[in-house]
Amino acid sequence: MINFEDLTIKRLHEGYKKDEFTCTEVIKQTFARIKKLEPQIKAFITLTEKQALEKAQEVDKRINSGKELRALEGVPYSAKDVFCTKGVQSTGGSGILEGFIPPYNATAIRKVEEVGAILIGKNNCDPFGFGSSTENSYYQVTRNPWNTEYVPGGSSGGSAAAVSANMGIFSLGEDTGGSIRQPACFCSVSGLKVTYGLVSRFGVMSYGSSLDTIGAFAGTVEDLSVVLNVIAGKDEDDATTSEQPRINYLLNLKENLPKLKIGLPKEYFTEDVDPEIIKAVKKAASDLTKQGHTVSEVSLPYTKYAIAAYYLSGISEVSANLARYDGIRFGYSDQSGQDINSVYLNSRGKRFEDEAKRRIMVGTYALSSGYYDAYYQKAQQVRTLLKQDFERKFQEYDLLIAPVSPVLPFKVGENMDDPLKMWLVDAFTVTINPSGIPSLAIPCGFSDSNLPIGMQIIGPMNSEKLLLQLANQYQSITDWHLRKPRIK
Amino acid sequence: MSNYEPVIGLEIHVQLNTKSKMFCRCGTDYRDDLPNTHCCPTCLGLPGALPVPNKKAIQDVILMGLALDCEINKNSYFARKNYFYPDLPKGYQITQYDKPFCHDGKLVVNDKTVGITRIHLEEDTGKSMHITEKGGEEYTLLDFNKSGIPLMELVTEPDFRKAEDVFDFAKKIRQIVRYLDISDGDMEKGNLRVEPNISVRKVGEKGLPKYKVEIKNLNSFTSLKRGVEFEVKRQISILEKGEIPIQETRGWNDDKQSTYTQRIKEEAHDYRYFPEPDIPPIELKESKQAKDNTDEIYLDEIRNKLPELPNIKVGRFVKDFGITEYDAQVLTEEIEIAKWFEESVKSLKDKKHGKKVANWIITEIMGSSQYQLSGVNKLKIQPLQLADLVTNVEDGKISRPSGKEILNILLTEGGDIEEIIQNKGLEQVSDTGALEEVVKKVIVANPKPVADYKVGKKASLQFLIGMVMRETKGKADVKIVNQKLTELLG
Numbered sequence: 020m021i022n023f024e025d026l027t028i029k030r031l032h033e034g035y036k037k038d039e040f041t042c043t044e045v046i047k048q049t050f051a052r053i054k055k056l057e058p059q060i061k062a063f064i065t066l067t068e069k070q071a072l073e074k075a076q077e078v079d080k081r082i083n084s085g086k087e088l089r090a091l092e093g094v095p096y097s098a099k100d101v102f103c104t105k106g107v108q109s110t111g112g113s114g115i116l117e118g119f120i121p122p123y124n125a126t127a128i129r130k131v132e133e134v135g136a137i138l139i140g141k142n143n144c145d146p147f148g149f150g151s152s153t154e155n156s157y158y159q160v161t162r163n164p165w166n167t168e169y170v171p172g173g174s175s176g177g178s179a180a181a182v183s184a185n186m187g188i189f190s191l192g193e194d195t196g197g198s199i200r201q202p203a204c205f206c207s208v209s210g211l212k213v214t215y216g217l218v219s220r221f222g223v224m225s226y227g228s229s230l231d232t233i234g235a236f237a238g239t240v241e242d243l244s245v246v247l248n249v250i251a252g253k254d255e256d257d258a259t260t261s262e263q264p265r266i267n268y269l270l271n272l273k274e275n276l277p278k279l280k281i282g283l284p285k286e287y288f289t290e291d292v293d294p295e296i297i298k299a300v301k302k303a304a305s306d307l308t309k310q311g312h313t314v315s316e317v318s319l320p321y322t323k324y325a326i327a328a329y330y331l332s333g334i335s336e337v338s339a340n341l342a343r344y345d346g347i348r349f350g351y352s353d354q355s356g357q358d359i360n361s362v363y364l365n366s367r368g369k370r371f372e373d374e375a376k377r378r379i380m381v382g383t384y385a386l387s388s389g390y391y392d393a394y395y396q397k398a399q400q401v402r403t404l405l406k407q408d409f410e411r412k413f414q415e416y417d418l419l420i421a422p423v424s425p426v427l428p429f430k431v432g433e434n435m436d437d438p439l440k441m442w443l444v445d446a447f448t449v450t451i452n453p454s455g456i457p458s459l460a461i462p463c464g465f466s467d468s469n470l471p472i473g474m475q476i477i478g479p480m481n482s483e484k485l486l487l488q489l490a491n492q493y494q495s496i497t498d499w500h501l502r503k504p505r506i507k
Numbered sequence: 508m509s510n511y512e513p514v515i516g517l518e519i520h521v522q523l524n525t526k527s528k529m530f531c532r533c534g535t536d537y538r539d540d541l542p543n544t545h546c547c548p549t550c551l552g553l554p555g556a557l558p559v560p561n562k563k564a565i566q567d568v569i570l571m572g573l574a575l576d577c578e579i580n581k582n583s584y585f586a587r588k589n590y591f592y593p594d595l596p597k598g599y600q601i602t603q604y605d606k607p608f609c610h611d612g613k614l615v616v617n618d619k620t621v622g623i624t625r626i627h628l629e630e631d632t633g634k635s636m637h638i639t640e641k642g643g644e645e646y647t648l649l650d651f652n653k654s655g656i657p658l659m660e661l662v663t664e665p666d667f668r669k670a671e672d673v674f675d676f677a678k679k680i681r682q683i684v685r686y687l688d689i690s691d692g693d694m695e696k697g698n699l700r701v702e703p704n705i706s707v708r709k710v711g712e713k714g715l716p717k718y719k720v721e722i723k724n725l726n727s728f729t730s731l732k733r734g735v736e737f738e739v740k741r742q743i744s745i746l747e748k749g750e751i752p753i754q755e756t757r758g759w760n761d762d763k764q765s766t767y768t769q770r771i772k773e774e775a776h777d778y779r780y781f782p783e784p785d786i787p788p789i790e791l792k793e794s795k796q797a798k799d800n801t802d803e804i805y806l807d808e809i810r811n812k813l814p815e816l817p818n819i820k821v822g823r824f825v826k827d828f829g830i831t832e833y834d835a836q837v838l839t840e841e842i843e844i845a846k847w848f849e850e851s852v853k854s855l856k857d858k859k860h861g862k863k864v865a866n867w868i869i870t871e872i873m874g875s876s877q878y879q880l881s882g883v884n885k886l887k888i889q890p891l892q893l894a895d896l897v898t899n900v901e902d903g904k905i906s907r908p909s910g911k912e913i914l915n916i917l918l919t920e921g922g923d924i925e926e927i928i929q930n931k932g933l934e935q936v937s938d939t940g941a942l943e944e945v946v947k948k949v950i951v952a953n954p955k956p957v958a959d960y961k962v963g964k965k966a967s968l969q970f971l972i973g974m975v976m977r978e979t980k981g982k983a984d985v986k987i988v989n990q991k992l993t994e995l996l997g
C-alpha cells in the first residue's frame with residue numbers, strides 16, 4: 020500500500036523511478052482512498068476515475084520507455100469546480116451550471132496536464148467563490164477533515180479538504196478574497212494566493228475579475244513551488260497577465276535566505292481575534308527570529324477601509340460577470356414561460372443560490388447611475404491608497420506576517436443565518452486582494468480543541484520566491500504541516 | 508418654402524476589416540459560411556473565457572480619428588455596457604465610455620463643417636433570426652459568427668440641415684474608410700450602418716428640439732436619403748398640427764418607402780457602465796522606445812500610415828496635372844483609381860500629357876465593362892501601357908481611333924502595344940505622297956460634298972476627312988489629311 024500521508028511530488032517521482040509502484044497503482048489507490056473518505060468529507064462534485072486511469076496508463080508507458088519525468092508526471096490532482104475542464108462537468112459550485120461540460124480547458128489546467136498531472140476530480144466550492152465555508156454550494160456541504168462537524172472554510176473548501184485528507188497531492192484553487200488561504204488555514208494545508216497577473220485566469224469562471232487569482236493547495240511549500248513553476252507566466256489568452264522574468268521557484272527554495280525584516284501589522288492582532296490564533300502566530304514569528312530574522316510591529320492604517328473596497332469592487336464585477344448565465348446557451352435553462360424574459364427570470368431565479376443573488380443585487384445597485392461615483396469609483400480610489408499603504412511598508416520591511424483568519428474553523432450551520440458575519444470571517448484575507456500582492460498561507464499550530472491555525476506571509480508584488488523561501492524555512496524547523504487529520 | 512428646418516446628427520457603425528475578431532482569434536470572414544462556425548469560448552461568452560483586445564483594430568480607429576482631425580485620448584480604456592439580449596452572449600458589450608480613443612474632430616462636406624463628437628471601438632453582437640413557422644410557431648435562432656467583430660462607432664454633432672448633406676457625408680465616410688483600408692464600407696452588407704437622429708425646429712430657433720427620432724435599418728445610401736426626407740416631412744406635418752413627435756426609434760421600410768415605429772424609448776436605460784476589468788487600460792505612446800515590449804501602440808507609426816485624403820488629393824491633381832476639379836473628383840473617388848492614374852502619369856515621358864491620361868481613364872477605362880465588373884486592380888491593361896498609348900497618339904505614331912482600338916484589345920485580351928500595332932498594321936500613315944493619292948480619290952468620288960464645301964459649307968470638310976479615314980482604315984494622320992484636303996480644294 021502506498022502511504023498517501025507522506026506522499027509529496029518528490030517522493031512520488033522517486034517511487035516511479037525506483038519502480039516501487041506504477042502510476043496506475045497510484046491512481047487506483049487514490050480512488051480507493053477517495054471512496055473510503057469521500058462519504059464523510061464530500062470534497063468532490065465530480066470524479067474522473069475513468070479518464071484518470073487512462074492517463075495513468077499513458078504515464079506508465081512513458082516511464083517504461085525510459086522518458087524523463089516531466090514536472091508533474093503522474094501526479095494526481097484536483098481542481099476547484101470553477102476551472103473549466105474539457106469534457107468534464109464544471110459547475111462552479113452553482114446549480115445554474117449543473118451538467119455544463121466545457122469544450123475547453125482553463126490555461127492552468129492545460130499547463131499542469133501538459134507536464135503529466137492527472138485530474139482525479141472537481142472540487143466542491145461556494146458558487147463562483149461566494150462564501151467562506153463551502154456551505155453555499157448547490158451540491159453539498161464539504162466537511163473539515165480535522166473534525167467533520169466543522170466547515171473546511173471557503174470558497175475553495177473542497178480543494179483544501181481533498182489535499183488535507185490526502186485525496187490527490189495538490190489542488191488548483193482560486194482566491195478572490197481568501198478563497199485559497201482561508202480554507203488552507205482551516206484544513207491545515209499550504210495555500211498560495213499569487214500576485215495578480217502572475218497566473219492566467221483564462222478558463223476560470225470569473226468572480227471579481229480585478230481581484231481573482233489562480234493558485235494552489237499542497238501539503239508542503241516545496242510542492243507548491245513545483246506547481247507554481249508550471250502555472251506561472253504570461254498567457255496570450257489573458258490580457259491581465261504580465262511579462263515577468265522566469266523564476267525557478269523550486270531551485271530557489273534551496274538558496275540561502277538572507278536575514279529578513281518582518282513586520283506584524285497590528286491591525287491583524289486586535290482583541291477581536293481569537294487569542295489562541297494570536298498566540299500561535301506570534302510563536303511562529305518568534306521561531307523565525309531564531310533563524311536570524313527580525314520581527315517588529317507595524318501599522319497599515321488603511322486596513323479598515325479594505326473590506327469595503329474589496330466587497331464593492333468584487334460584487335460590482337460579479338453583477339456583470341454573472342450576466343452570461345442566462346439560460347440561453349449553456350447550463351440550466353427553464354423554458355416553461357412564454358417569452359425571453361421568463362427564460363432569464365426562471366433560470367436565474369431557480370438556480371442562482373441566495374448568496375449569488377445577494378451579490379448580483381448589491382453589485383447592480385453599486386453600479387447604478389448616480390451611485391457609481393460613490394461606490395465603485397470610490398472603491399477604486401481606496402484601492403490605490405491600499406496599494407500605497409503596502410508599498411510604503413515594503414520599503415521598510417521585506418515581508419509581513421499575519422493570521423489568515425480572525426476565527427477558528429466554525430461548525431457547519433453556525434454562521435449561515437448571518438450573511439454579514441460570514442463576510443467578516445474573511446476580514447484578514449480580503450484586505451490583501453485589492454492591492455494585488457501575493458500571500459502564502461501555511462499551518463502554524465492547533466487550538467486546544469485541535470482545530471488548525473494558520474498564518475499568512477504577505478509580500479510585495481511578484482515576491483513569491485521570497486514567500487516560498489521563508490515558508491520553506493519555517494516548514495524545515497516545524498512539523499505543523501506534517502500533522503494529518505484522523506478521519507473516522 | 509417651409510418654415511421648418513431639420514436638425515440631424517448621425518451615429519455610424521463601421522465593421523473593421525481586421526483578420527481576427529475584436530477580442531479573440533476567430534476569423535472575420537464568415538459571410539459565406541454556416542451559422543456558428545466562427546466562434547470560440549470568448550465570442551460565445553462561455554464561463555471563464557476572457558477578452559484580449561485586437562491591436563490592429565485599435566490602430567484602425569485611431570487612424571480614422573487622425574483622418575477626421577480628432578483629438579486622441581492617449582489614456583483610454585474599454586468599458587462594459589450591461590444589458591440582457593440573447594445575441595449579446597456575455598450580458599454586456601465591451602465598448603468605450605467616457606474615454607473614447609478619438610473625440611472632437613471634423614469633416615467638411617459640401618463646404619459645411621460637420622463636428623465629429625467621438626469615435627470609439629466596440630464589439631459587434633451576434634445575429635438573431637426570428638422565425639415564424641407556417642403553423643404559427645415562433646422561435647428565434649442565434650448566430651454568433653458576427654459576435655465580436657470589431658465595430659467602430661462614430662458620432663457626429665447635430666450639424667446636418669439637409670438630407671443631401673447626410674447622404675454626401677455618409678458617402679464621404681465610406682470613401683475615407685476605404686482610403687484608410689479599414690473597412691469595406693458596404694451599406695448593403697451591413698458593414699457600414701448609418702443611423703440618423705432627426706428632429707425638426709422652426710427656422711431661426713436655437714438649441715435642440717426636446718425630442719429626437721432615430722431611424723434604423725437603412726441599408727443603402729438611397730434609403731438613407733429617402734428615409735431622412737420622409738422622416739423630416741412626417742415630423743413637419745405633426746408639428747404643423749401643433750403636436751410634438753414622439754421620441755422613438757423608427758425602422759425604414761424599403762417596400763413602403765416609409766418609417767414605422769420600432770421602439771418607443773421609455774426612460775433612459777441604465778447600462779451601468781464601468782471599466783472592463785479584464786483588459787488593462789490602453790496607453791498610447793508617441794513613439795517607440797528601445798525597451799518597450801511589442802504590445803505597445805505608437806501614435807507616430809499610425810500617423811505615418813495616414814494616406815493623402817481625398818480632399819487634398821483633388822487639390823493636388825488639379826494643380827499638378829491641370830485637370831478640372833470635376834475630373835479630379837472622379838479620379839479620386841476610389842483610392843485605387845487615383846493610384847492607377849498617378850502610376851500611369853509617372854511613366855509618361857512628357858508630363859504635359861497627364862491631362863490626356865486623365866481623359867482616357869475617365870471616358871475609356873472607367874466606361875468599360877471590364878472596369879465596371881471587376882474594378883481597376885483586375886484590369887489587363889497596366890498603367891504604364893496607358894501612358895505609352897497616350898504618348899503614341901499624342902506623338903502622331905497612331906491615330907486616336909487606332910488608339911481606342913488598341914485600348915479595347917488591351918482591356919479584353921491584354922498584350923503588347925508594339926505587337927498590336929505591327930500585327931494590325933495600325934501605324935499612322937503620315938506619308939504626304941501616299942495620303943495625297945487617297946485624298947484625290949475621295950475628292951473625285953464625292954462631287955456633292957466637294958461642291959458644298961466650295962460654296963462655304965465648312966462642315967463638308969469633316970465628312971471628307973471621315974471618308975479619307977475610312978479609306979485608310981483609320982490610320983491616316985488627321986492633321987495631314989486636313990491640310991491636304993484644304994490645299995487641294997483651294
